[in-house]
Amino acid sequence: MxxxxxxxxxxxxxxxxxxxxxxxxxxxxxxxxxxxxxxxxxxxxxxxxxxxxxxxxxxxxxxxxxxxxxxxxxxxxxxxxxxxxxxxxxxxxxxxxxxxxxxDMAPFWGKIRAVTPWLEPGFSDPGEQEHVVSQPQMNAIHKESLCIMCGCCVSECNSMEADPDFLGPAALAKGMRFVGDARDQATVERLQAYSEPHGIWDCTRCYFCNERCPKGVDPRDAIAKLGAEAMKEGIDSDMGAKHAKWFVTSAKTTGWLRETELVPKTQGIVKSLKEVKFAMGLLRHGKVPPPFPPHVAEHVGEARALYDLVQHEGEDGYDGIVQLEHALGRLEHEDGHGEAAERGPYGEGSFPKPYLPGEESSDGGGSE
Ligand code: SF4
Ligand code: SF4
Ligand code: FES
Structure with a gap:
């Protein structure tokens, strides 16, 4: 050809x-x-x-x-x-x-080194302390273990483009591989380090890393697991963590996202005073609902029951996200005609495709 x-x-x-x-x-x-x-x-x-x-x-x-x-x-x-x-x-x-x-892959390897990409078992001499890892424990980090360090996710990361110091999808997926390892004894130290500025909360959730990873590691999902696990451990001083916490509180108490309270709850009262003029403008133009009285959804009980279920099942932390992945993996993706669509990396239903046949542009359509 x-x-x-x-x-x-x-x-x-x-x-x-x-x-x-x-x-x-x-x-x-x-x-x-x-x-x-x-x-x-x-x-x-x-x-x-x-x-x-x-x-x-x-x-x-x-x-x-x-x-x-x-x-x-x-x-x-x-x-x-x-x-x-x-x-x-x-x-x-x-x-x-x-x-x-x-x-030059040096910046890539620097980020990988920064997440301490090795097991910290809490002892130096294994001796008699063999630790058998069960299949369910292994399943929790199966995807993260598939990484071949190609850098395709880093190449497409929007957050890294804006902030070259962002740890990035490959390094954070590697971090999750050890946070989720049943033998590792440095979970809290790792989560604290990954929650620093340029860490897990600086991800914009654009999902391009998931889209481009050729091995199905789904780094964005790994970052979500790290965030959930950090909150479970009470490591929530970053604005991103506060933001996520308020989403949960708001949904649990009213069934809605109370946007007017999002800024003070996330940034603190003092910092959010600077935004008062902007907030008043939004209010005047009907872009946000009045904060009081809070609007409570008719079926708020369903949101509360869902929250209680998660607490009861102990599915907070990364366990809950692993469960969700398994549930989504069982869903059939339909092609709009009632047929289950193939969802291979470049097959039907895949997006974005590496090329667009029939849509030629003068430079081939590639962004540089
Ligand atoms: S989801 Fe986060 S880590 Fe992944 S490409 Fe987007 S900004 Fe980067
Ligand atoms: S694209 Fe996938 S396999 Fe490649 S470095 Fe990123 S997470 Fe690893
Ligand atoms: S040459 Fe080894 S992954 Fe392509």
Whole structure:
């Protein structure tokens, strides 16, 4: 099959960036990585990219295709070529480019190191203290254990783009892998460290990390588990934690989110005084309901019963989120015609797709 690719080349020494187009003849089963190998072998030996396993194990070949992070060895090019689409290939985002498609992973590894990515069992000599981990205990951190450190989630993280010091999805998922480990004895210390500024509460919940992770780690869900676990341990001084707590209190007491009280409950009375003028404007234009008397939903009892159930079942902390994941995993995703839709990483129902056949744009649609 004939495959055309546009590749962003980057020469770090000269600081020059250029979009080059290549056309190759490739076998029908070729992946994006195979196509890059052919370009390098036959057309341009100076093209730089990383690879090792060629089978989605090592995490080396992360890059962007049409602006979305992918593992190059995962993406089959047949449908892309058949659609006549010319994808734009570029280096991953949020990491400095060294050359062409190769990024400097040092900032990535720095964040991983910062979460103490090893077991703290509370003793130095294992001796007789074997700790058998049960299957349900293992299930709680199964997804987080699948990470191959490719960086695709970091590439797409909106919070990291705004704040390069944000710990980020991969490191926090790794943190959850140890917080949830039944053998680890440093849970509280870990949760305190991860709750500092640039930690779990700085995630914007955009879910792009879940969308782009090629291994189903779902880092955003791991961050949610850390948040729930931190609150369970009473580590809630961050504004994000206060915000989440107020959501629960408000839903439990009235069945609604009482937005007018959200700012003082989250930021404190003194800081929220600065927002009074803005709040009055919202009130005048009917954008928020008057704070008093609080509006109580007719069926508020249902919200209270739900809260009591969670407390009674002991499903606060990450247990509750694991349960929710299991429940969602059993739901069928329908395609709008009553048919269960495939929900593979690039199959029907998947979003966003790495390319949009038939929607060509002048630069291939990729964001750089
Ligand atoms: S959900 Fe949070 S961690 Fe994930 S990409 Fe968005 S901001 Fe980053
Ligand atoms: S969480 Fe997923 S996307 Fe992020 S580094 Fe691990 S495997 Fe890659
Ligand atoms: S080359 Fe190892 S994951 Fe792609």
């Amino acid at each position: 004939q495959v055309a690719l546009k590749i962003w080349r980057f020469d770090a020494e000269k600081g020059e960036r250029a979009l080059r187009e290549y056309e190759i003849d490739a076998p029908e089963e070729a992946t994006l990585l195979d196509c890059l190998d052919i370009v390098k072998d036959r057309l341009d030996g100076t093209l730089a990219y990383r690879k090792s396993c060629r089978m989605m194990i090592c995490g080396s070949c992360g890059m962007r295709m049409d602006g979305a992070a992918v593992l190059a060895c995962q993406v089959r090019m047949h449908d892309v070529a058949q659609a006549g689409h010319v994808p734009v290939i570029s280096a991953m985002g949020n990491l400095p480019i060294v050359k062409d498609l190769v990024v």
